[in-house]
Amino acid sequence: MPATVYYDDAANSALIADKRVAILGYGSQGHAHALNLKESGVDVIVGLREGSSSKAKAESAGLTVMNTGAAVAAADIIMVLLPDTEQKKVYDDDIAPNLAAGKSLAFAHGFNIHFGRIKPPADIDVWMIAPKGPGHLVRRTYEEGGGVPCLVAVAQDATSKAKDVALAYAQAIGGTRAGVLDTTFQEETETDLFGEQVVLCGGLVELIKNGYETLVEAGYQPESAYFETLHEVKLIVDLIYEGGITAMHYSISDTAEYGDLTRGPRVVTQDTKAEMKKILGEIQSGEFAKEWVAENENGRPNFNRLRQEAIDHPIEKVGAELRAMMPWISAGRKRVQDVSGG
Numbered sequence: 609m610p611a612t613v614y615y616d617d618a619a620n621s622a623l624i625a626d627k628r629v630a631i632l633g634y635g636s637q638g639h640a641h642a643l644n645l646k647e648s649g650v651d652v653i654v655g656l657r658e659g660s661s662s663k664a665k666a667e668s669a670g671l672t673v674m675n676t677g678a679a680v681a682a683a684d685i686i687m688v689l690l691p692d693t694e695q696k697k698v699y700d701d702d703i704a705p706n707l708a709a710g711k712s713l714a715f716a717h718g719f720n721i722h723f724g725r726i727k728p729p730a731d732i733d734v735w736m737i738a739p740k741g742p743g744h745l746v747r748r749t750y751e752e753g754g755g756v757p758c759l760v761a762v763a764q765d766a767t768s769k770a771k772d773v774a775l776a777y778a779q780a781i782g783g784t785r786a787g788v789l790d791t792t793f794q795e796e797t798e799t800d801l802f803g804e805q806v807v808l809c810g811g812l813v814e815l816i817k818n819g820y821e822t823l824v825e826a827g828y829q830p831e832s833a834y835f836e837t838l839h840e841v842k843l844i845v846d847l848i849y850e851g852g853i854t855a856m857h858y859s860i861s862d863t864a865e866y867g868d869l870t871r872g873p874r875v876v877t878q879d880t881k882a883e884m885k886k887i888l889g890e891i892q893s894g895e896f897a898k899e900w901v902a903e904n905e906n907g908r909p910n911f912n913r914l915r916q917e918a919i920d921h922p923i924e925k926v927g928a929e930l931r932a933m934m935p936w937i938s939a940g941r942k943r944v945q946d947v948s949g950g
């Protein structure tokens with residue numbers, strides 16, 4: 609069954625024009641949602657914790673800032689744009705005590721609702737507008753008159769207007785200009801985790817590192833290995849992004865295409881796919897979520913060690929040196945915290 613996609617004509621802006629929105633957090637997504645809503649004429653406040661370093665930034669952008677609890681109490685729609693690992697605590701301390709029947713509790717990623725970490729009362733609408741791109745793109749495309757495609761999902765519909773309010777919100781941040789895809793909290797959460805673990809981050813980085821190590825261990829210069837296994841990834845990904853795999857194949861040489869078609873399946877094998885299915889199973893069963901929550905509660909010992917090992921990999925040293933010779937690369941760099949959007 610093809611997915612439903614909503615555009616501007618499906619959104620009724622009146623459903624947000626009469627409401628006040630609190631954006632909790634002023635990070636990657638928070639600043640983009642808050643500023644886009646404001647420029648769309650929506651009554652928006654930013655909720656931050658006492659002493660937040662973002663307060664001055666949000667105020668100098670012309671936004672009203674309140675403490676988290678006060679912002680929740682003052683708003684009809686509460687969009688939670690805090691780090692996923694912090695959301696439960698903030699919900700327990702500052703959000704839950706200030707909710708009232710008929711308000712909307714909104715998210716940009718389904719983790720805490722889907723895995724039952726946050727359990728809102730039944731008289732609250734719970735929905736998601738998840739932009740499929742980092743915050744700076746949500747902001748920039750809006751300023752340019754466009755938007756970033758979003759996902760919409762409803763977990764609780766106490767008012768029987770949750771989907772329509774969500775679409776009005778999506779329109780106000782620019783999402784319906786690009787298309788808003790109908791999904792569920794379960795599908796968004798599980799596919800998002802799967803994508804980042806298996807393909808976008810986990811899979812890709814291991815592919816790069818193993819390719820680099822193979823060349824260097826065979827005696828090739830680290831600089832050559834870096835260009836072939838990391839730098840050029842972007843050129844290929846851009847071609848795939850713009851025109852699909854066929855267009856990428858059209859642009860590369862026949863030699864490269866023949867190598868792709870015959871050698872690719874020897875690198876990523878049926879064993880790899882079997883492992884992908886296992887990883888998906890761990891996501892679906894909640895095992896991954898349980899592990900990640902416990903890791904955070906224990907002070908992140910494994911995460912910190914693995915992060916340091918990744919930083920210390922030789923490809924990072926040679927890469928830093930080479931990129932210093934290509935200043936145009938870092939000039940275009942923006943903080944991209946979550947490539948897949950969640």
Ligand code: NAD
Pocket residue numbers: 632633634635636637638656657662688689690691692694698716717738739740741742743944945946947948949950
């Ligand atoms: P972020 O880390 O960029 O920003 C989080 C904000 O919350 C910051 O302003 C931070 O100062 C504040 N904060 C941190 N801890 C806090 C606490 N304990 N109490 C109050 N405030 C606190 O986060 P983000 O990347 O914008 O992610 C927000 C949500 O959007 C998450 O649910 C994420 O999954 C989702 N999302 C992110 C992206 C992305 O590309 N970054 C894309 C789609 C959806």
Ligand code: MG
Pocket residue numbers: 800801804946947948949950
């Ligand atoms: Mg993601």
